[in-house]
Amino acid sequence: MIDIHSVLLVAVVSAVTIAIRFLPFLVFSGRETPAFITYLGKVLPYAVMGMLCVYCLREISFVSAPFGIPELVSVAAVVLLHLWRRNTLISIIGGTVCYMLLVQLVF
Amino acid sequence: MKNDIKKAIRDTIPVLSGYIVLGMGFGILMQTKGYGIWWTLAMSAFVYAGSMQYLAVDLLTGGASLISAAITTLMVNARHLFYGISMVDRYKGTGKKKPYLIFALTDETYSLVCSGNEDKSEEERHRYYFLVSLFDQIYWVCGSVIGALLGQVIPFSTEGIDFALTALFVTVFVEQWKSTKDHLPAIIGVMASVICLVVFGAGDFLIPAMVLITVLLSALKLVRREEKAK
Numbered sequence: 437m438i439d440i441h442s443v444l445l446v447a448v449v450s451a452v453t454i455a456i457r458f459l460p461f462l463v464f465s466g467r468e469t470p471a472f473i474t475y476l477g478k479v480l481p482y483a484v485m486g487m488l489c490v491y492c493l494r495e496i497s498f499v500s501a502p503f504g505i506p507e508l509v510s511v512a513a514v515v516l517l518h519l520w521r522r523n524t525l526i527s528i529i530g531g532t533v534c535y536m537l538l539v540q541l542v543f
Numbered sequence: 544m545k546n547d548i549k550k551a552i553r554d555t556i557p558v559l560s561g562y563i564v565l566g567m568g569f570g571i572l573m574q575t576k577g578y579g580i581w582w583t584l585a586m587s588a589f590v591y592a593g594s595m596q597y598l599a600v601d602l603l604t605g606g607a608s609l610i611s612a613a614i615t616t617l618m619v620n621a622r623h624l625f626y627g628i629s630m631v632d633r634y635k636g637t638g639k640k641k642p643y644l645i646f647a648l649t650d651e652t653y654s655l656v657c658s659g660n661e662d663k664s665e666e667e668r669h670r671y672y673f674l675v676s677l678f679d680q681i682y683w684v685c686g687s688v689i690g691a692l693l694g695q696v697i698p699f700s701t702e703g704i705d706f707a708l709t710a711l712f713v714t715v716f717v718e719q720w721k722s723t724k725d726h727l728p729a730i731i732g733v734m735a736s737v738i739c740l741v742v743f744g745a746g747d748f749l750i751p752a753m754v755l756i757t758v759l760l761s762a763l764k765l766v767r768r769e770e771k772a773k
Contacts, residue, residue: 442603445612446582449599450589452616453623457645460627461634469631475764476757477629479728481657483756484622485650485716486732488594490752492709494745510706514713522721524714525560531710532564536703 502543510535547667551674558651559682561711562593566686567693568707569596574694575701576604583691587684592649595619596687597708618749626653633657633672636665640673647676654715655679731759 464473493511496504514531521527566587573583578600586596598619602612626648633656634644648656656672663671694701720729739752 441606441609442578442582444609445602445607446586446590446599448609448612449586449595449602449616452613453590453592453595453620454646456617456620456623457627457648460624460631461641461645464628464631465635469628472761472764473628474632476625476760477657479760479763480622480625480629480756481653482719482723482726482728483732483735483760484625485712485719486729487736487749487752487756488622488650488712489709489716490733490736490740491749492712494740494748506703507706507709511709511713514710515717518714518717522718523560524557524711524718525564527714527717528561528564528707528710531713532568532704532707535706535710536701539703540700 506535506538506543509538544670547670547674551671551678554655555675555678555682558655558679561651561714562679562682563686563689565593565707565711566683566688567690568704569593569600570687570690570692571694571697571701571704572597572600572690573687574691576600578603580688580691583687584684587680587687591647591680591683592620592623593683593711594708597705621750621753622650623648626650626657629657633668637669637672640669644672644676647680649679649683650715652676652679654719727763728760731763732756735759 489511493504493507496507498504510531513534514527517530518524518527569587570580570583573579573586586599590596590599595616598615599612601607602615607615627645630648630653634641637644652675655675660668660671716729720726735755736748736752739748739755742748743751
């Protein structure tokens with residue numbers, strides 16, 4: 437049996453995502469892009485990526501076990517791996533395996 | 544044409560590795576929550592937004608309402624507004640390719656098409672944008688389908704595999720950090736998010752964080768303009 441609610445939910449997520457992606461092009465097409473928008477387009481990617489990192493770690497609790505230790509250790513592993521080898525594949529797999537081992541075996 | 548394809552493949556190799564791993568993580572996650580390969584395929588084809596697809600698994604299994612699904616999508620994907628804003632000029636005149644280019648503008652595709660190639664002719668650039676966008680989505684769909692197939696036979700616990708997403712963002716963050724001397728925007732992004740997380744809590748901090756980031760970056764521009772004027 438097909439779960440109608442799930443189908444609709446996927447459709448909604450898809451429609452909203454598409455609408456967001458098209459909106460700036462609909463609003464700013466045909467005229468000169470304002471200088472302020474161009475500036476935001478340059479600096480926002482750096483800030484947004486920092487925000488997304490924080491977003492992924494939002495559920496960490498520092499007042500109860502395991503005090504975010506698996507997350508922080510694994511993030512450190514990703515950073516160090518990436519600085520060392522600068523290979524996206526190695527960094528992502530290394531960090532994820534590190535995290536999986538920590539949450540499954542240690543904590 | 545052949546050279547264009549070669550260049551697009553070479554440039555997308557980092558995305559290939561990230562998307563195969565993340566896509567597989569998504570497919571496995573969906574499979575373990577009882578959503579099989581067709582669900583995975585539909586999401587990767589029609590939503591095509593990595594972090595949102597991972598979140599959608601929570602929405603599906605948690606029985607979220609359609610309204611809250613729409614609001615969550617709006618919040619999580621709002622950053623795509625910023626990507627669009629900075630691609631308005633570059634995607635001008637791309638004709639028939641344009642709708643797909645806009646649809647397929649993910650974080651990673653954006654990171655490849657948002658700079659460079661100034662020496663190329665307009666036609667070559669447009670073809671490059673299209674190939675990069677298309678290849679990236681092919682990697683993503685393939686990765687998630689492989690994950691959906693593996694999810695049924697995987698012999699070990701997959702608890703914690705969703706950390707792949709965190710790892711990807713941290714990797715891109717480090718990569719961006721090394722690519723520029725101006726670290727203030729990145730620092731503002733992290734600090735503003737942490738402040739809003741503490742003030743508003745894990746469920747509601749994303750929108751305030753985006754507002755605060757925009758305000759601080761605007762202030763930064765004003766301050767720097769004044770410094771320059773002195």
